[in-house]
Amino acid sequence: MANIYAVILAAGQGTRMKSKLYKVLHPVCGKPMVEHVIDQISGLHTEQIVTIVGHGAEKVKAQLQDRSAYALQEEQLGTAHAVVQAESMLGGKEGITLVVCGDTPLIQTSTMEALVKHHEETDAKATILTAHAEKPDGYGRIIRGEDGSVSRIVEHKDASETERAVKEINTGTYCFDNKSLFDALKNVSNENVQGEYYLPDVIEILKAAGETISAYQTDSFDETLGVNDRVALSEAERLMRARINERHMRAGVTIVDPQNTYIGPDVSIGSDTIVHPGTMLSGHTTIGEDCTIGPNSEIQHCEVGNQTVIRQSAAFDSRIGSNVNIGPFAHIRPQSTLADEVKIGNFVEVKKAVFGKGSKASHLSYIGDAEVGSDVNIGCGTITVNYDGKNKFLTTIEDGAFIGCNSNLVAPVTVKKGAYVAAGSTITDEVPEESMAIARARQVNKENYVQKIFPKND
């Protein structure tokens, strides 16, 4: 197989998005469009990927980092002009150059592979990826000659009524013989409605030079959706969501209502896990087997073991073990680690805390900046008083300790192994092993006090 080079067009302004955020950085299922494109191109084993950047160049580079080389298009004079910017990097190379738009986030490796294969089999100098569109408005149309071969591409704005009736569209993905591409680009003019240098004009130029032009039509228009505005963005989101959810379901995950389940592209889920509606799983989240997640849960950048239940809760940047039970209405904040068999019940907030195996905080607690051993029971309403207004301090609760309800643990403080804290205590000093600390005022009963303040007349 020939060497493959790839060019991603990502310098355009994205005016139709009406956004401060640069178009190709708009996320689809949580990941910038251009990154979806580069993920899929990476599956092709290319020699080099060159991304054309312009508007927001620094931000795009910061996003893609060393996954691509970059060429700067200072002024956005059109898609042909954009590709010309890669000439100093690719101009002399022998091989195939694949050109993909940074605003087609649904394109897949397999389709690009099929395109390259067709290009090679037909011995063409240029092969266009085309699709049938029920509503082709806005796309370039594929104009074929009487013999059925492609003669040129006409942009929607330049097309006549008859040409606009054509439903075969240019998806914006092509492969070219590299040298033919850069030769033809020299002859592209900007005499058209938009006054731009159009990449699709290369087709007519090569055709006129007697070269073979091929078209490979994909039967999936969805995959080639170009996102130019927010309406198309939401459509891309819907299609990507359906694709991701289907992949998990085929791999043995039950998704009760796929239309109301939002899973990012880099999430992995083990088989027989059930995901209930209203759940958002994002970032690099890994969920094990046989878990129950949701309804209405948000989990971001977490690692979750097997047989864990997370209901109506939020968890971020944390590690959660197996057979853990979370929620409803719990909040696991970053840098927390919950070992196996931990229980975090309703209205419990955990922040930067480690819970050892089998420990429980079942109701209404704040446990932050804490190291909790194993088999610890934290009673309802317990608070780690971790902040003095300036600094954060650590609370340590050792194995087997029992913290009575409504206790304040004023950090830095340690409750040693097997110790008890009586309900309602405010603990400021270390509690020794196996001891019980009571730190509250003694109860005083004032006999007949009510009689005294509210005397009855008779």
Ligand code: UD1
């Ligand atoms: C383009 C094609 C059209 C095709 C459609 C598929 C042209 C002239 N038209 O139209 O035939 O049906 O894609 O989605 O190519 N860009 C640059 N520099 C520029 C201009 C654009 O890098 O000077 C980039 C944009 O960032 C974008 C891509 O090229 O990622 C396509 O540009 P866009 O303006 O979206 O072209 P369309 O009008 O969608």
Ligand code: CA
């Ligand atoms: Ca576009």
